[in-house]
Every structure is written in structure tokens, then in C-alpha cells.
Amino acid sequence: MRSDHAAITVLPVDLLIHIIDLVPEPSDRKSIRLVSRAFHRAECLQRRDLKVLRREALSILIRCYGAIERLDLSACAGLDDGWLAAALGGGAAPELRKVNLSRASGVRWRGLAAMVRGCPRLEAVDLSHCVGVGDLEVAALAELAGLKELRLDKCLGVSDVGLAKVAVGCPGMERLGIKWCLEISDLGIKLLVKKCRDLKALDISYLMVTNKSLHSISTLGRLEVLKMVGCYYISDDGLHYLNNGNNHNTLLSVDVSRCHNVSSAGLASVVTGHKTLRKLKASDCFIELPSDFLSKFGVLTNGFHTLKVDGSEVSVPRLKTIGANCKGLIKIGLGKCKGVTDEGISELVSNCAGLKTVDLTCCHDVTDDSLIAIADSCKNLESLLLESCSLITEEGLEYIGTSCPNLQEVDLTDCDIDDAELKSLSRCSELRVLKLGLCPDISDGGIDYIGSKCEKLQELDLYRCTGIGDDGLASLVYGCKKIRKLNLCYCTGITDQGMKYVSCLQELEDLELRGLTQLTSLGIAAIAIGCPRLVELDMKRCTSVGDIGFQALARYSLNLRQINISYCNISEMVLIRLLWNLRCLQDVKLVHLTQVRREGFMLALRTCLDKLKKLKLPSNLRNVISPALIQILQDRGCRIRWVDKPIPFFMRDSPPSSPDP
């Protein structure tokens, strides 16, 4: 045994690197890293991806992993210019190609400029949802001549000038997302198109741009993906430009969802002009789909695989036309479509045997016959979304369960199903995601079927399944060890015992426990100790949980990033301790904490000043908390939402002392 150990340790570094290359799981890699110094060094040299959660560790990690190419800082709490410049400004990661700074709201142009100096070979930067980012920040990025991919979604301060900076500075840009950059106009798009001729993917969703922009975009010879969701000023004329443009053979994907001024005639011209089209999304665009438009799909090559027409009126002949013309369909989205019936579905799927994703959300007329037809035709089905299809019964799910072994995702929210249906569904052993919200008839027995069969389950939604108790959780946890996301909101039968079972889920990251009034500090403490990976926790209205539970969270759940403790009985001191100790905390909801005084709030917020990105507070605190504190928070990129809701009656009379037993 000892000799084996020695044999491995003397392996040369290059061989070790080769071995580590073949280990995908992060936990396994961690084990490797802990074997010896040599292994650790090899792992450092081999690692290409790095995700950093705390700013204090950033500099050390970057120095350690000098060979990284992709760096994810989207979850790094309290990241600001100083930390970013210290970590990347000195050229510690010269090979860095891709940086994800999504939601890093504390980063401004100084930090980005330092990063650009230190990592001149950067090719992809993600700044999405940094609402404070403006032209200055983008101008700093524009120094990267080799930048190919840039996401600026919801960078509200970016205007045409910033876009022009990028367009001129990064002529090799290939993928650009400027969704929700509301300041950008036709002028900016025109210049972008003129300067960046290699653009392959462009997202201009929700911009106030007009057909002129499409006129410019149509000249791009290599465009593959074009997203323009919610562009109200774009009309059929713009789509005609697109048809007459230079990208006849390149355009693969078009998304015109929520473009209310676009009609099927305009879209038909896009379809006929681009025979290589693979994806077409036109949700909430038109009220009805003319059949002559649908018949245009016949000219497309067999590669056309995704069609999404949510919110339209789709009658039986229309679905038949779709089926006849799009034989290669893999995904179809018919959410909230009117007129979808069993006959239509069977006409559709009889031609499209390759369907993997079927979205029938809110198609209320769908019954078991549809499911039988789908089960008969689509053997490779992976995702089936049936929210609010309340006519389906166990019979249909039986067929699905037996015929579709690859099914990975099922949404049965609000379908009035009970244990019998779950029994049918539990045949799908590959299930990863299961949503059973608003099905109060499900009992512990039904969960037992799932727990015993679906070992690979990762995500389970039991929102308001009031029939579920602790025993159901016991059997679930026994079978499904891989669960990462669990929603138990308002399953009021669950007690501390159930939490003790849940605490056995080692992989659990996201737990929602809203309104579980029977939970006490014991249950929460069990979760805190048992689920070290917990990132999100929602305890809104868990009114019986007391200070001990929160102290346990503060002590053990150090990875918590989001926490909702609104309406909870947390005392001032514990709140301060909680916010101080949770070092990764970024998103806090603190509505109606009746036991916390104004000074307590101020102190608590001071302790987490530099790490918060989102904060929810009751509006009656607005005039109480010092404006300077609010200003500091906002300057550091924290968004504060003020909630104006009355304090519920049961809390007004609650005793100020801790209700812990």
C-alpha cells in the first residue's frame, strides 16, 4: 500500500497533468490536490478554469494558478477596483482569455483598465448586469485589440459612444450582447457594423433601435445569431432588409420574440431568404400564424431544429403544416398557444420523431391522448413541460414513462396530479429536473416512488405540495443524493425532523423554506451543519426559527450568497453577527424584522457594506437609515429595493423575546 502511494508520487509532472486532465469532477480534483505537494503543483499547472468566491483569496489563487485561461468572478463577493487591479493588474495570469465579471457591480473603469493592462490577451469579457457600467468602463475594455466576445447585458450606462469605442478598438469582435443597453441607438449600431465585420452573434434585445439598424446589420457577411427580443421599433421593413442582406448562407438563429410590430409576412421573408436557418423564436409576436407562412418552412434545410411560437394561435391544420414542413424539429415551444388540441399534437409529432423538447405550458386542452402520441413518436424525448395541463392523468404519464427513457426534465406544475401519476413517472430513471408545484394531492407515498427510482434527480420543486410530510423527505433523501435545488415552500407539514433528513443532502445548494412555520432553530441548525455547499436560502416567514438557528447559519453556512430572512424573529445581535460572518453574502432580504431597531439595522449593514450587491428593506426604514450609509452602499454597486408592505397582524403582537423552546 505504501509502495503504491510512493509510485504515484514519483510520476513526472507532465504525466500527472495528463491524468488530472481526465478528471472532470471538482470534488475529485480537490482530492487529488490534497494528495501531496507535487500533485498540488501539477493541479495548479493543469487548471484552466477558476471560479473565485472571495476577494481575499483572489490574488493568492491567481498567483497559484498562473496558467488559467478562464476566470469566473461573477460570484466573488465585494469585488472592486482595488482587488481586481491587485490580482490581475500585475500580469499574474498572462494566458487569461476569458473573464466573467457578471454582476460584479463594484468594478469600475480603473479596475478594468488594470485588468486590461495585466491580461492583454483577453478575448472574452462578460460584464452583464453590472448596471453601473458605462462608457468609461467599456472604453477601458476597448483597449483589448483581440477582444472577440463581449456581453454588456443591462449595462445601463453604455451609450453609442461606448459602443463606438469598442467597435473601433476591437475590430475582431465576433459575439456581442448589448441587451438592455437602452442608450444605444441606430447610430451606434451603424458604426459597430461598419467597424466589426466579423460579427457572428449579436444581441440587440430591448433596444430602441429601428429598421435602420437592421439595414446596417444585414450587411454583415458572417452573422449567425441575431437576437432582437422586444425591439418595438422594428417592423417588417427591417426584416425585408435582412432578407436582402449579405448573410443568406450564414444566419442560423433569429429571435424576434415580443417584436410587436413584426408580422408573419416579414418573418416569412426572413425564412425564405435564409435557407440555413436552424432556430426561429417568435414568441408573443403574432396572434395567429397564417398557414402560408408556416408552409415557407418547407424551403429550409433539414437542419432547422428549433421553433418557438409561444402565445400564438395554433390550430390543428397549422400544427400539421409545421409537422409536414419541419421534419427535423428537435425543440418546439407552444407555450400559452391557443387552439392546441390532442389532434394537433398528434399531427405534429407524427412527422417530427426527433423531438427532444416539447413545451406545452398552459395548453389547457391537452389530454392524455397528446401524451400517448408524443410517447409513441418521440422516443428521444428529454424535456416535457406541461404546466397547467390539468387534464392529464396517470395513463398518459404511464406511456411517457415507459416510452421515453431519456426524459430528463418534466414540469407538472399545477397539473393536479397525485401519487398514481408519480408512480407512472418514476419509470424515467434519468430524470434530472422535476417540478411538482401546486399539486396538493401528492403525499409522502408519491415522493417515495420518485426517491426510490430517480437517483439522478438534481432539482425538485414541491412548492405548496401541502400533502407532503417529513416521511416523504426521508425517502426522497434516501434515494436522491444528488439533489442541488429543493423547493419546499409552504409545505406546511414539514417539521424539524424533515430538515434533519434534508441536511443529509451534501450537494444541496439552493433551499427554499418559505412559510414553514413549524421549523425551529433545530431544523435550521441541522441544515447549516449538514449542507456545507448551501448558496441560497429562503426562510421568509419561518417565524418559529430563533436566534440559535441563525447563529448556526452564521457559524457554518459560510458559502451562503443569498439569504431571505424577512418576517423572521431574529434579534439585533444575531443579525449583526450573521451579516458579518457570512463572507460571501451578496443578496439579503430583511423586510419586517420586528425585533431589530434602527441602530441594529445600521450596524448590521455597516458590517457587510462592501460585499452586498442587492438589498431589500422595508420602506419605513428609508428615512431612518442614514443617507450617508445608503449612499456608500449604492456607490459600491449595491441596489436597494424598498418594499412597502404592512406588517402582518400576527407579528404585531409577537413577543419581543426569542420564541425558541
Place this chain on the structure above:
Amino acid sequence: MDLKNTGVSISESSSSKASSSSVMPKTPRNLNPNIPFSTTQFGTSNLCFDSGANQSFHAYQPALGMQSLPLYHENKNKDHQVLDWDPRVMLNNLSFLEQKIHQVQDVVRSMICRREEGQFSNQANELAAQQQLVTADLTSIIIQLISTAGTLLPSFKNSSLPSNPPGGPMGSLIGSEFRSDSAKASEYEELIKGLSNAGDEGDELIKYVNACGGEGTESVLIEDDAMDGDNLPPGSYEVLQLEKEEILAPHTHFCLICGKGFKRDANLRMHMRGHGDEYKTPAALAKPSKEVSLEPAPIKRYSCPFRGCKRNKEHKKFQPLKTILCVKNHYKRSHCDKSYTCSRCNNKKFSVIADLKTHEKHCGRDKWLCSCGTTFSRKDKLFGHVALFQGHTPALPPVDDAKVSVVSDQVQGNDLMNEGSIGFNFGSTSDDVSLLDIKGADDDRGFFSPMNFDSCNFGGLDEFPRPAFEVSESSFSMLPGSYNYVRGNGET
């Protein structure tokens, strides 16, 4: 002789009582200078003149506004009668006029007599009344003369001029009024008084309209030399070419006696007073009245004296200039040194001072800056520039001062706008002979420093010598000027 049947509009003016004796008064009036006029035949007219002096303007407004249109039609209806005019009637009219002039002469003589007799101090009021009477009479004589002459004009019946020359409608008004009721002498008198005012006003109005028209073409010219608005076929107009010296001359009006030059004719007339009493008469001081054009004037266009210029008549694609003002501005802009430099940016130069003024209003307010240092007042111009040149990018404003500078710019902008509007008002009112102009009888600088008009961008009263018409240009220059400035940037 029945006057109404002859169709002659005007044969009589202020005689109210004896229409039969009006043609040939049997007794000369006012032989006795001691009898005040108020008791004689002029009495009513005098009285009514007094009232007219107070009310003439107000009374005139409705008269012109409401009556002019039907009267005009009436006039048209009897045009064919006007056409076959009777020489005898004309003779009658002329003799009547002669009579009238004699009467006025008598009045004046009587005034002289009284002054010699020393009654001046006693009857100052009466004398003043007589003076007014003389003025009124003279006015009516002049109007009658014009309208009499008007009956002869073949083009009068057309009255095709869109801007209603003062003679036309006035004559018709008088005629119709007379025809309708000759007994209403008081109203008639009032009307005449009003019309004489209106004549002046109308004249001014026409001039003003013309000035505006000139401005319009000027602005078009600024916008693009190639777009003149009218595409007259070559040969349909007369081409005039001013010499370079004429174009660049600071003065256009010269005193024939001493040779001093002036920018405005009005200033010249004021100057002429110093050369003798004959230049002090109201006639000499009055504005030279515009003659009614007998036939459509030949369209005039102008050529630039610069050889090879597109605006030169030798050029293959000759495009004529519309007005003298266009010629002057074109020549200065295109073929002269740019001698005026903006004092703010020390960069922009202009050859026409109005352009400089326009620029100065906007200088420093350009917020669209390119990395190469060029500034633009409009975003699309900047983006066009950036698209054109490799490596140029829009420059960002300085990090911290951005907000402050924007605010101050806005404040400045508002001030400028206010000043501009002041300048506009002054410019338009002082377009004609204004008090200020009379004071500043020549172009020496510093005349207005006590009034301190320079500080408010007051168009025509700046310190620089310039032709008279540029007054109005600068006062209008806010709109066309802004474009001009942008164009200037676009070229750089």
C-alpha cells in the same frame, strides 16, 4: 358733368359741401386771412382731421382689414370703366389739383403775414392747427395726384403684384369711398389720413418682406451653394456682375457733395442736411418712394467676378447668385482671406463677420469630441466622422467635470438665446431708419458705447464697419447660422 358716371375715381377730395362747385370754385377761398379756417369750407375737414389725428390709426385698422377686400372687388368691377379714360376728366382733375395747391399757397401766405404782424404769440394754437391743416392738404393732394396718375396706368387694372403696392388699393379705396357717399366727408378725410399712414406702413411692410425674402435666399445659400431654390433656365434672367471693389466697398451710399460714404441711404440723407436747407425739406428727407413697376421687372441674377468660380458667368455650370447680398457673402467666403478669428477657440476663422458671430454663439458648446481633437455639435456628424477615418474614436468627457460643464453650458446657452432674441427684436425694428441709426450717422466706432449695446450681441450696431443689410442678417442669423456652423465643422 356727372363725376360718378365718368368712372374716374378721384376728382375731389376734401370739399364736403359743394360737390357741384368743387371742379371750379367760383370764389377763391380764404381770401381774408383773419378768418380762421375752422369757419370756412375747411371747417369740417379740419375738425375731422383733429379727430382723425387721434383716431386715424384705430379707425384705419378695421377699414383696411374689413373693407379692403370688398372694396377691392368693387374696384375690379369697374376696371373696364377705368380703361377708357377721358382726357377731359383728367384735365379737370389736374386743374382741380392746381386749384388746391393755390389754396394751400394762400394759407401759407396768410401764415407768413400773420407772423410778420406779430400775432404769432397770441395765436399759437391757431397757427399750429393751420400747420396741421397744410400738412393734411398736401397729403391729400399727393394722394390725388397718385391716383389720378394711376387711372392712366394700363397695368393698374391687373394689380398683379402680390404685395399690393401702395398706390393700387389706396386709389381704389379712395375711389370707392368717394363713389359710395361723397357727403361723408369726415370719414373720407379720416380714411385718407389713415391711408397716408398706411401707405408708409405698407411700404415698410413690403420692404420688410423683401428683406425677409432676401434672408431666405441667403440662408439657402449658406446651406448649399448648389441649391438656389429656383431653377431658372439660362437666359431667362439678366446677369449682372459687380466688380471686386464694389463688392468689398464698405460703403454703398456716397455724398455727391463731399464724397463721404455711408452704409445706409438714411444715414446719407441725414448727413445731407448739413449741406444746406434744401436738404432739410420733408421731401428731401423722405424715403425715396418706390415706383410702381409698370411691367414685370426683368429677373436679375448676379455673377461672381472671380474667374473659374462656379458662380462666375463664364463657368460651364454657371449657377447665378440671387441678390447682391448673396454676391457679397459668397465673394467674401470663397475668395477672401478669413480675417476674423474666434476669440474663444482661437481656431475658427471667418471672412464674414456674421459667420463669426454665429460661431461665437455656439463655440465651446460642442460636446461631441473625436479622439483626433475635432469637435462636433451633433452626434451623427461625429459618428459619420469616426466611421470614415480609421482609428478615430469618440472621446469621452473628463471623468469628474462632466456634470458641472454640462450645467454651465446649459446656463450659458440660455443666456445666449435670450441675447439672441433681444438682438432679433432690435434688429427688426431698427431695420429702417431708426433713431439709433440717425444718431450714428456714420460708421465711426464707439458711438454707442454709452448705450452699451455691444454687450448683447446687437446685430447691426457692432463696432465693425459693414453694409447696412447685414443688420438684418445677423438678427436673423440664429437659425440659418447654426447650420452654417455645422457645415464648417464638417469640412474640417
